[in-house]
Amino acid sequence: MATPSAPAAPAAAAAKTNRIGLDVLPYRGSKTTLCAGCGHNAISERIIDACYELGIHPHRIVKLSGIGCSSKSPAYFLGQSFGFNSVHGRMPSIATGALLANRTLQAIGVSGDGDTASIGMGQFIHLMRRNLPLVYIIEDNGVYGLTKGQFSAMADQGSKAKNGVINDLPALDICAMAIQAGATFVGRSFSGDKKQLSEMLKAALAHRGTVMLDVISPCVTFNDHEGSTKSYKYVKEHEEPLQEVSFVPSYEDIHIDYDPGTTTAVTLHDGSQLRLKKLGRDYNPLDKVGALHTLTETYEKGEVLTGVFYVNTEKPDFSALLNLVDEPLATLPESKVRPPKAVLEQVMEGLK
Amino acid sequence: MATADAGAVEITLPTDRLVNDFSLQVATVNGSGSQSANLVLLRTLFQMGIPVSGKNLFPSNIAGLPTWYTIRASKHGYIARKKEIDLVVAMNPETAREDVLGLEPGAAVLYDEPLNLSSLRQDLVFYAVPFDKIVATVCPEVKLRKLVRNMIYVGVLAHLLHMDVAEVEKALRKQFKKKQKAADLNWAAVQAGLDYAKTNLQKKDRCWLERMNGTAGKIIIDGNAAAALGCLFAGVTVVGWYPITPSSSLCESLIEYMKRYRIDPETGKATFAIVQAEDELASIGMVLGAGWMGARSMTSTSGPGISLMAEFVGLGYYAELPGVIFDVQRVGPSTGLPTRTAQGEIGFISSLGHGDTKHIMLLPGTVEECYSLAIDAFDLAEEFQTPVFVLSDLDLGMNNWMSEPFQYPSKPLNRGKVLDAEALNKVQEYGRYRDVDGDGIPYRTLPGTAHAKAAYFTRGSGHNDKALYSEKPQDYVQNMDRLARKFNTARNHVPTPLLERVGGGKVGVIAYGTTHFALTESLDQLQQEANLDCGYLRLRAFPFNEDLRRFVEQHERVYVVEQNRDGQMYDLIRLDLPAELTTRLRSVRHYNGLPVDARSITSEILQQEARQA
Structure with missing residues (x-):
């Protein structure tokens, strides 16, 4: 066990461990209380897999969420990570304070389309704008699940609710908004697309800046019926992957050949690589204007485009912008945060 | 006896000299650059050793609306607002008439000549000054004239009131610091005013200044800058x-101090992060997120911001997150009187949030306490793992006050009950919300702690003492009772009330915050004019300790004096006292947007005392 005083290692000699010698147990959370078949549970599984596979110490991660079904899910993964189930739509501000207080930790923020796109829109946009290093996941099912199925602002126009009501307002294009506001890694995936979501999550954890992943995650209880555009069936039938997404971690040989003609390779902050192999459409994920153009075009056509829409590894993250000291502000010693007596005397002299 | 020429009627005016004991008011238009001139006046008096205070009564506006600046000189050291004005500088055509008509007989008016005010009343002293003509002689550049025009009244007053001219120049040079050109131009304007007054004005008013020794060693600072210094230290x-x-200006001052004193000399990097948030919903979220992570975090706001913070503050109480919130109180909602002062949020904040919440409030009454209670607030927030409020007001926060220099903190930072990995090794079973010591204060771990037992999941009140999700009635009750126990513990850890004055035993007075200055003057008036010797207890924090009960027990009647309509502190005190003592309480309330003055308090107490008899 890598943590100083973790419980005694499991007896089973054959227990499988990851690259830092931990088995999967510390990466698991408490038992889910969400509905059986909920897309959110699949996303929790992918988060567990990604962190286990990358060998991130659970205590180096913080999990943050707002309010709603999505926001309950951090209790169901990474049980040895600190978690914070905060206030409706306001996880971004908790994340901002927490990560400025300790810039050395990694953060996973879990929100929903209700939590993000209505009550949380103000904080969401400003989080993207600041490029705070955080993986922000929207578990997107088009409805408020915990209050029993009201439409969210990301429900598609014309989509039918369980009670037969048709949504007559257009969906907010949250990916385009995130890119426009300043997020530096923006993509969409589907809770039912295990491989794509896993690769995107691993790349997201290697990126230093705000990652915004809109993960369509059907609500089996309130939005999985005929006429809904967020049902498993509808999404499976309409998903249009933009690329084949793969991730090569920094500790593996990143020199494996790929065809630069068909694949864009993006070197991320920790030296790992995100590889995006084109499928059909000619697409450059480094081009902001092109990304906004493609998103608008596919939105108008009603396509469920998935993949990595935009990556920018050049823009400084928020803590770099603030020129913070390397060590966590939270635990700086008194000698670093309380100026000496001479400073007070100097200030007092100036006020006489 | 001097007389004013009033045609057929002869009016007798008072002639006794008011030496270092008067109020002068400058009435100008917002945005006309009068602030520099007024601060030069304030500093000049201060440098002459005369106890002085300055109050800015300004509109919610950048330019164009009327604004008043009152300077009070008081050899007795009274620095509250004085109701009566002895000398008006009338520069604003909009308000000049009203400014003049409101004066007591015998007061003086210095006015811009074209305003033609001298015909308004015959029982005042008038000085006409042609500001436009004078400014043209010292400032050839037409564009700059507006900026230096006000400096002329400084010169005129310097002559009329007998200021030490060398001190005026020193104050002016300090005001413009490194801006040599601006300093020279403004000094020329002062001299022009001085020359004009020497040649053309004959002293007829009663206000005189004399050098004395009442300010030696003292500083001048506003409460917001003082609080910012507290945060820095x-x-x-x-x-x-x-x-x-x-x-x-609290956070703006803090930014300046932090940039100067909190950049690591070795790396050139900042040991702080200051974020201008998108709104108060976000600023409090940042404070609590940082507090959860273990940082010392703060925000500053006023009434409307406090309303927006209510939900997060409630969560902060239940989830037990430290953070410091400065509320510089003002009047009412955003379109009320946002630039006027009040003590109107005591009641609201005491239980801000949803459900059963109550909060520690610190109540600075002086600029020194803005500094020292700010330091206490950070210690208390971490010691009690809860949001802590510091409530000052516009009068204290934005006006300049004299003070003794601040003392360097004598105690090290108190970071509260935090378990690190090493400490966790010695703990059998860790429970985030367990009352190990019986004081209601649990132990916490900080995110990032490398120990398998360290992590817990933070949520509102639905948890047991191990921070595990629970909706069981007994878990909820146990947690709520522990939170109440914690609040009780705080009673003896917050700043104690100060017994400012021991009276004759019959009548006591309780006050807090800026009411203090008017009250001390009022107590002298009550003693001198009505032979009423009152005891005075000044509250500095909520929750209250036993001193409050004892003070009420020792007096037959106790007046609670405060600056709001509904007697908010009066209510909190009534809730806290044993029922049999509550009938001793009386309430004195001031709520017109202006800082309370001594005369208003004195009159109200005497009226209520008369009803008593």
Whole structure:
């Protein structure tokens, strides 16, 4: 066990461990209380897999969420990570304070389309704008699940609710908004697309800046019926992957050949690589204007485009912008945060 | 006896000299650059050793609306607002008539000549000064004239009131610091005013200044800058704020101090993060997120911001997150009187949030306490793992006050009950919300702690003492009772009330915050004019300790004096006292947007005392 005083290692000699010698147990959370078949549970599984596979110490991660079904899910993964189930739509501000207080930790923020796109829109946009290093996941099912199925602002126009009501307002294009506001890694995936979501999550954890992943995650209880555009069936039938997404971690040989003609390779902050192999459409994920153009075009056509829409590894993250000291502000010693007596005397002299 | 020429009627005016004991008011238009001139006047008096205070009564406006600045000289050391004005500088055509008509007989008016005010009344002393003509002679550049025009009244007053001219120049040079050109131009304007007064004005008013020794060693500072200094020396590291009058200058001062004194000399990097948030919903979220992570965090705001923070503050109480919130109180909602002062949020904040919440409130009454209670607030927030409020007001926060220099903190930072990995090794079973010591204060771990037992999941009140999700009635009750126990513990850890004056035993007075200055003057008036010797207890924090009960027990009647309509502190005290003592309480309330003055308190107490008899 890598943590100083973790419980005694499991007896089973054959227990499988990851690259830092931990088995999967510390990466698991408490038992889910969400509905059986909920897309959110699949996303929790992918988060567990990604962190286990990358060998991130659970205590180096913080999990943050707002309010709603999505926001309950951090209790169901990474049980040895600190978690914070905060206030409706306001996880971004908790994340901002927490990560400025300790810039050395990694953060996973879990929100929903209700939590993000209505009550949380103000904080969401400003989080993207600041490029705070955080993986922000929207578990997107088009409805408020915990209050029993009201439409969210990301429900598609014309989509039918369980009670037969048709949504007559257009969906907010949250990916385009995130890119426009300043997020530096923006993509969409589907809770039912295990491989794509896993690769995107691993790349997201290697990126230093705000990652915004809109993960369509059907609500089996309130939005999985005929006429809904967020049902498993509808999404499976309409998903249009933009690329084949793969991730090569920094500790593996990143020199494996790929065809630069068909694949864009993006070197991320920790030296790992995100590889995006084109499928059909000619697409450059480094081009902001092109990304906004493609998103608008596919939105108008009603396509469920998935993949990595935009990556920018050049823009400084928020803590770099603030020129913070390397060590966590939270635990700086008194000698670093309380100026000496001479400073007070100097200030007092100036006020006489 | 001097007389004013009033044609057929001869009016007798008072002639006794008011030496170092008068109020002068400058009435100008907002945005006309009068602030520099007024600060030069204030500093000149201060440098002459005369106890002085300055109050800015300004509109919610950048330019164009009327604004008043009152300077009070008091050899007795009274620095509250004085109701009566002895000398008006009338520069604003909009308000000049009203400014003049409101004066007591015998007062003086210095006015801009074209305003033609001398015909308004015959029982005042008038001085006409042609400001436009004078400014043209010292400032050839037409564009700059507006900026230096006000400096002329400084010169005129310097002559009329007998200021030490060398001190005027020193104050002016300090005001413009490195801006040599601006300093020279403004000094020329002062001299022009001085020359004009020497040649053309004959002293007829009663206000005189004489050098004395009442300010030696003292400093001048506003409460917001003082609070910012407190934050600096409290070791704050994360700040989230949103601009709102009258609190903006607190964080703006803090930014200046932090840039100067909190950049690591070795690396050139900042030991702090200050974020201008998108709103107060976000600024409080940043504070609590940082507090959860273990940082010393703060925000500053005023009433409307406090309303927006209510939900997060409630969560902060239940989830037990430290953070410091400065509320520089003002009047009413955003379109009320946002640039006027009040003590109107005591009741609201005491239980801010949803459900059964109550909060520690610190109540600075002086600029020194803005500094020292700010430091206490950070210690208390971490000691009690809860949001702590510091409530000042516009009068204290934005006006300049004299003070003794501040003392360097004598105690090290108190970071509260935090378990690190090493400490966790010695703990059998760790429970985040367990009352191990019986004081209601649990132990916490900080995110990032490398120990398998360290992590817990933070949520509101639905948890047991191990921070595990629970909706069981007994878990909820146990947690709520522990939170109440914690609040009780705080009673004896917050700043104690100060017994400012021991009276004759019959009548006692309780006050807090800026009411203090008017009250001390009022107690002298009550003693001198009505032979009423009152005891005075000044509250500095909520929750209250036993001193409050004892003080009420020792007096037959106790007046609670405060600056709000509904007697908010009076109510909190009534709730806290044994029922049999509550009938002793009386309430004195001031709520017109202006800082309370001594005369108003004196009159109200005497009226209520008369009803008593």
